[in-house]
């Protein structure tokens with residue numbers, strides 16, 4: 001099973017690479033890896049397992065975070081209406097998104113970042129995502145709210161982007177206003 005020792009921390013170049021597409025149909029090895037990633041996220045939300053293995057709670061994890069530069073991630077999160085999104089996705093991509101933006105009021109964190117970084121992370125309010133799930137089916141998901149934000153955070157990992165890259169500092173805002 002995956003534990004925190006398998007999670008790559010910031011500074012490792014793998015977190016800054018653009019990950020490679022997974023060749024489909026996925027190999028048994030890639031399927032096992034993605035299943036292990038989904039199990040890790042689910043375990044991280046189980047008080048006993050998380051305590052026993054000292055797992056930081058998470059709602060998602062992307063393959064680069066376990067040192068694998070492949071375009072796949074797992075998420076396990078309930079949306080505002082209590083709908084559970086629990087899946088592994090190969091080669092996810094945003095096919096359309098709203099112009100309107102949103103953010104998590106408390107900002108974001110990351111299992112690969114062992115420090116608190118304040119600041120709001122702008123995300124699209126709504127996105128439509130296509131990808132291939134662990135059963136090999138192509139899925140199209142129309143997402144909004146927390147689930148949409150989680151997907152965007154994980155998708156960023158596949159492109160070498162960390163959440164704090166998107167935090168606009170005061171100077172950035174000032175520069176924009178002055179230009």
Ligand SMILES: Cc1nc(NNC(=O)[C@H](CC2CCCC2)CN(O)CO)c(F)c(N2CCN3CCOC[C@@H]3C2)n1
Nearest residue numbers: 045057058059060061062108109110111112149150153
């Ligand atoms: C929002 C949230 N972020 C948690 N952690 N950070 C993560 O998941 C990182 C990814 C998230 C950071 C912001 C958007 C995506 C991991 N990332 O680095 C992967 O790239 C949580 F743990 C969490 N929840 C709420 C739901 N709760 C259900 C019961 O179990 C505990 C669980 C805690 N919500």
Ligand code: NI
Nearest residue numbers: 109110111112
């Ligand atoms: Ni992260």
